[in-house]
Amino acid sequence: xxxxxxxxxxxxxxxxxxxxxxxxxxxxxxxxxxxxxxxxxxxxxxxxxxxxxxxxxxxxxxxxxxxxxxxxxxxxxxxxxxxxxxxxxxxxxxxxxxxxxxxxxxxxxxxxxxxxxxxxxxxxxxxxxxxxxxxxxxxxxxxxxxxxxxxxxxxxxxxxxx
Numbered sequence: 211x212x213x214x215x216x217x218x219x220x221x222x223x224x225x226x227x228x229x230x231x232x233x234x235x236x237x238x239x240x241x242x243x244x245x246x247x248x249x250x251x252x253x254x255x256x257x258x259x260x261x262x263x264x265x266x267x268x269x270x271x272x273x274x275x276x277x278x279x280x281x282x283x284x285x286x287x288x289x290x291x292x293x294x295x296x297x298x299x300x301x302x303x304x305x306x307x308x309x310x311x312x313x314x315x316x317x318x319x320x321x322x323x324x325x326x327x328x329x330x331x332x333x334x335x336x337x338x339x340x341x342x343x344x345x346x347x348x349x350x351x352x353x354x355x356x357x358x359x360x361x362x363x364x365x366x367x368x369x370x371x372x
Contacts, residue, residue, distance in 0.1 A: 238327045245316045245323075245344075252313050252348065256306060259355065262362075263302040270295040287368075294365040301358045308351035315344040 273292050277285055319340040326333050 301354045305351045305354035308347045312347035
C-alpha cells in the first residue's frame, strides 16, 4: 500500500492506494494497445484530411484569381467549381473535427482504463460509452471523407468539360 495525496498543498486529499501487481499492469497495457493503435491510424487519416483541405483551399484561391481575370461571359464555367470546393472544405473541416474528437475520446478511454485499475473502480459503462463515442466520431469522419472524394470527382468532371 502507498499513500496518494493530491490537492493544492498535496495534503488536502489523501487516499491509501493498494500497490498494483506488475502482472495486472501488464494486462492493462495489453488492453490499452488496441486504442493506441487506433490513435496512430486516425493520425494518418488526419494527415490525409489536412493535406486534402490544404489542396482545396489552394485550388479555391487559384480559381478565385482566375474568376477576376476571366471575361464575364466565361465566369459561369468557373463558379460551380468554386462552390464545390467550398462544400469540400466544409466537409473536410467536419471530417477533421470528428477524427480529432475520436482521438480525444480514445485518449480519455485509455486514461479511464488505467484509473479503473489503479483505483479499483467499476466504470464499465463509462468505458463502453467512450468507445462507442470514439467509433461514432470516426464513422462520421469517414462518411464526410467519402463525400469529399465524390465531390472532388464531380469538380474534376466540371473542369474537364471546360
